Amino acid sequence: MTPQRARLLARLGLAPLWRLRQPADDGAEGEGDVEPAQAPAVVTGSTGALLLPANERAEPDQPALPARQDAGGADWEALELEIRGCAACPLHRQRTQAVPGIGDRHPSWLVVGEGPGAEEDRRGEPFVGPAGQLLDAMLAAVGLSRREGVFIANAVKCRPPGNRTPEADEIASCFPYLRRQVRLLAPRLIVAVGRPAAQALLDQPVRIADARGRVFEFEGIPVIVTYHPAYLLRNPQDKGKAWEDLCRARAMTHPPAGASH
Numbered sequence: 001m002t003p004q005r006a007r008l009l010a011r012l013g014l015a016p017l018w019r020l021r022q023p024a025d026d027g028a029e030g031e032g033d034v035e036p037a038q039a040p041a042v043v044t045g046s047t048g049a050l051l052l053p054a055n056e057r058a059e060p061d062q063p064a065l066p067a068r069q070d071a072g073g074a075d076w077e078a079l080e081l082e083i084r085g086c087a088a089c090p091l092h093r094q095r096t097q098a099v100p101g102i103g104d105r106h107p108s109w110l111v112v113g114e115g116p117g118a119e120e121d122r123r124g125e126p127f128v129g130p131a132g133q134l135l136d137a138m139l140a141a142v143g144l145s146r147r148e149g150v151f152i153a154n155a156v157k158c159r160p161p162g163n164r165t166p167e168a169d170e171i172a173s174c175f176p177y178l179r180r181q182v183r184l185l186a187p188r189l190i191v192a193v194g195r196p197a198a199q200a201l202l203d204q205p206v207r208i209a210d211a212r213g214r215v216f217e218f219e220g221i222p223v224i225v226t227y228h229p230a231y232l233l234r235n236p237q238d239k240g241k242a243w244e245d246l247c248r249a250r251a252m253t254h255p256p257a258g259a260s261h
């Protein structure tokens with residue numbers, strides 16, 4: 001592990017978790033690399049769940065795996081304009097501005113959160129408060145950032161008043177924007193952080209503790225589910241689990257050179 005990574009893990013309060021035991025034949029304990037040696041062919045969780053059936057919300061007239069459009073061009077600008085002007089649900093009434101999303105428009109990962117908070121509503125960018133700082137630190141620890149490799153969006157684009165959880169009908173009316181973002185970005189993996197994001201994408205009730213470690217699918221793109229960084233700030237004992245999830249995700253999209261699939 002590089003000193004820089006060790007510092008990052010220490011900042012996340014994770015370092016002691018990754019003191020890996022050496023193989024039984026020498027019985028020694030030492031510090032190992034935190035990343036799995038190679039991407040698992042099939043990811044299984046504590047419940048032993050395997051790849052789940054594809055989400056079936058693709059409209060009948062849409063191809064299941066649409067060809068990638070020009071993610072830097074007119075389609076993207078048009079989508080952002082629509083989001084900024086959206087009045088489809090009551091959330092638009094109290095927003096300062098809509099928060100479409102930010103990041104690499106040719107990402108490996110799309111991270112989907114819940115909805116903008118007060119700071120995000122003010123600045124027009126997702127995950128810029130304390131939860132965002134933790135998210136950035138976790139992404140950095142797996143070599144990714146909102147500048148390179150990751151796009152960050154939310155299940156709802158306007159702040160729910162008082163930072164309440166978005167209602168199901170608010171998530172549903174915003175969902176077409178998220179789906180269009182997914183189609184434009186064509187990420188290799190979607191990371192849903194927290195229950196509202198996971199439920200929006202998977203269209204089924206989700207319990208994070210049960211869904212972790214399983215690989216779901218949205219329009220042919222693998223989806224993994226992990227804890228929301230705001231939850232992790234309140235429950236730091238679960239940071240190690242989220243870190244495990246991100247390492248597993250990283251191994252899926254960035255298998256080490258020479259790893260077979």
Ligand code: URA
Nearest residue numbers: 113114115116126127
């Ligand atoms: N929490 C979220 O889910 N999204 C944000 O953009 C900020 C906090």
